[in-house]
Amino acid sequence: MSVNLSGVGYNHHSNVFFDEVNNVKNKQNEAVLEKKRHSHVENETEKNIPSTYLNPLQSKVRFTVLEKKLMEDLHDKKELFLKTSYQHSKKTLIASIKIINKLMLEPEIKKRDLDLLSKYIESFYHRVDTSGPYWKSENNIVSRTLSKIGDYLAKTYNNLHGISNEPDKELSGLTSSWVAAMIKMTNNNSQGDNSNINYKNFNAILEYHVLNQEKLLNNYESSVNTGKLLNLIYYIRPGTLDSQILSKSKDAIERNLLKLVNQSLNIVNSKKNNFPLYHIRCALDVLSSIINSEKRNNPKISFETQKNIDFNLNNILKKYNSLPAKSELREEINVVLTKFIEDTGRSFEKNDLSIFSGFLKPILEKEFIPHNFKLNSEYRIKSSYPFNNEEKNKLNVIATKVLKNFHESFGEKSVRDDYSKPLEIIVMKNKDHYHRYGNYPFRIDTNNGGIYIEGNSNNPNNQPRIFVYMKDNNIHNFGHEIVHYLDGKYNKYGDANMFPSEEITWWTEGLAEYISHGKKNEYAESVLMNCPPENRPSLRQIIDIDGFSANGHSERLYAWPYFVQKFLDSSPQLRSVRGELVRSLRQEIGSSGDKPSYSRVLKNFGQKYNEEFYYWLNQQSNHSISINRYSNCG
Incomplete structure (x- = not known):
């Protein structure tokens, strides 16, 4: 995982070829049909139709076409990344609010539906900046509606007090999604003037x-x-x-x-x-x-x-x-x-x-991380764990391998305006210490397996740091976090706030996994082999993943992005595409000239290679299955 503390942004974070002409035509036709379908749905939003998407209770609530489609998407298990068929817009946000208000009038509250709708609202606030006056009315509507869910939760928990019952799974899930949506809405509104929380009920x-x-x-x-x-x-x-x-x-x-x-x-x-x-x-x-x-x-x-x-x-x-x-x-x-x-x-x-x-x-740092030494790479390690010479040599081997793999792919020229000091690696002796001292004095997010803090890279006094901990006598995610540092220094211009989370997360986490593990990644291969083809995400879904969508789902954050990076390294043609992505990442956002923008290059990559990636992934799965079958024989 990589983070920049100079702002609020986060970058979370360890061959079949087809006729190109046919691929392009298929994608163009698909895009036209999709546009027509969306246009039809948008035009029909005021037509009421019975709800049939839910459960055997056959609710009497009536939904518009847009509302019904939104709920179908949220219930669809194939929508792995909680994406809907529509872009996040005021119309879809209001649709989600209308559904909640309708469901809250039902005699039997469907907690699972409210859970999904709360998650959708949280995802909306992750993707859309609603801090301006243009969104004030909608923010107030969302706040009032979420407060209704809060009032329902308060009443439900009050009823549990006397008999000391534990909340059921659906109640816990709704509580989690509701409070997360409230937090994100609060963070997204700098004015803080739209909350209608009843704090008595919250308490x-x-x-x-x-x-x-x-x-x-x-x-x-x-x-x-x-x-x-x-x-x-x-x-x-x-x-x-x-x-x-x-x-x-x-x-x-x-x-x-x-x-x-x-x-x-x-x-x-x-x-x-x-x-x-x-x-x-x-x-x-x-x-x-x-x-x-x-x-x-x-x-x-x-x-x-x-x-x-x-x-x-x-x-x-x-x-x-x-x-x-x-x-x-x-x-x-x-x-x-x-x-x-x-x-x-x-x-x-x-x-x-x-x-x-x-x-x-x-x-004092010297008391809780007293051990201090340099690796061959000139990276400095400060540690609460006393490494012996054999263990230091092992770290040097890992770091050297990671640097070799990275520089062979991307060269050794750092991005423009990067003046940071050499990397510093803070190693805690266990996860408890990682939580404790990460909380203070370092003030980092410790809800992870390690983190890279980039800081302000154009400041010569800036100290980039990796924070990790010991697990099973090894530094957990050591190579993975080093790749985050290398990626920021040699591939990506600026800091972690430069690119939207939904555009850059797949790149940073997938690259960290691919460079640190290489062509053999047991975890990623296990995810692939155990996921039926019909449930696998498409290339376009993977490169659209953000920290919110991947939260709690390591396969989304690491395994599938790993395969995209492996795919990009699978042929000269695709390595050329990777080179184009890197060139666009290295350019300053908004700079003049005809340099390719990263957003455009990424979108073209997803559209052009979506189908090819699907078949390539099948090949990878078949190959892994055959190897495992052979290794288990005799």
């Missing part, structure tokens, strides 16, 4: 997850949902209308947050489960966010809010004062508290924060 959802925290640890999605609920509050911008509405319900939410911190510490300290450390991090982030919002919304009482939160946190922590100095839990408390203090505009080095003095100590 009812949170309260259920807090009251049943330990029991729900066996339900991974529900445990993750607890963190997602907290993130929704954390992402609300101080000073906005959203934060002012939240301020009226903050006392009840504070109580749940403090209870969650207390329970989480008890669970971790008793060695029952380490996952609640994630809940602690999220809860402290939200408490800092509440303090900062109060400084903007209610400056006269904000000091009192901060003082009360500090006091209650300290009371919770008192029982852990006897933890050993080098205790993992004590170190975790120190990290989250230090981040909390910094996030609320304070410094334990300059201010009198004796209330937390039993836990606070400076967090």
Whole structure:
């Protein structure tokens, strides 16, 4: 996975030939028919037809042609990437809202349908910038509609409290999709003036997850949902209308947050489960966010809010004062508290924060990543794991192989305006440390198997870094993350924000997998062999994948893009196409002249080679199956 911290963008991230004339004609005919079909549907959107796409209950709800087609696409298992037959537009967004409003009037709420529609709304906000005034009306409509789902969820969870039932799979799924859509809508609206969340009802959802925290640890999605609920509050911008509405319900939410911190510490300290450390991090982030919002919304009482939160946190922590100095839990408390203090505009080095003095100590890199050495490639490794000479040699072999494979394909000339320092690789001794110190002081997303932070590459003081961790005595995804660095330095102009996620994700992740694994990738081949031909994504679907669509589906993010890169390296003609893609990636966006734009080159590639890729992929599958069959004989 590669990320640029200078902005908000993310790039997520380890031969049959046919008559070209016939291929082009087929694609042209297909495009014409598709355009006519879409035009017909658009013109018929006001005609009501019965719903037949759903389930045996045969709902009496009536949908327009556009609404019915949208739901059919969302239910279609072949739509692997949650894509619909229509481009994301105001019309499709409003169609999704109308469907939700109709479904909410049904006597029996179809949670699975609301789940899919919430996912569609989240995908819409990933693909479309709705921050301008042109979208204000639609943002308000979406917000009000999502709030209806939130009210339904609150009522449902309230009914679970007394009997302590666990949420069923559909309820957990809807909760996850709903809160994710709310988060993305909030992030996409810089004004923060369109939220209609009823925070009293929101707190009812949170309260259920807090009251049943330990029991729900066996339900991974529900445990993750607890963190997602907290993130929704954390992402609300101080000073906005959203934060002012939240301020009226903050006392009840504070109580749940403090209870969650207390329970989480008890669970971790008793060695029952380490996952609640994630809940602690999220809860402290939200408490800092509440303090900062109060400084903007209610400056006269904000000091009192901060003082009360500090006091209650300290009371919770008192029982852990006897933890050993080098205790993992004590170190975790120190990290989250230090981040909390910094996030609320304070410094334990300059201010009198004796209330937390039993836990606070400076967090120094030289103490938690004390080992420091250079690879033959001049890349520097800083590590909490003590590599011996044999292990260092192994790292050199891997790095040298990756560099050789990459430079043989793409040369050794770096892109224009890249002045960064040589690569630095931060290695944590295990995944727990990766989560802890990734959270602070590095402040990276650790919901991954490693990450590359590019930074501002045109700044000579910029330090590109890879963050990884040890797994089974090896650096997890070591070669994969190095390729992200090489790709940014030699192939892609600018930073990770330069290209839309839906255009560049397949390239970055597929290339990292192909260069690091080469022509033999056991995971990708396993995905291919176990996926029936009718369920495989097309070339055009794969090169349209984005971080949202791939989230939680490693085959979408790594396996299928790997095969596209392998396809591009399968013949001189296709290597020429790859060269054209790289030339367009190396050019500055918006630069003058007749250089090919990456978007246009990518679109042409998908249209021209879609069918050829399909047959090539079949060949790859047949070849892998025959090899496995032969190897299992005798």
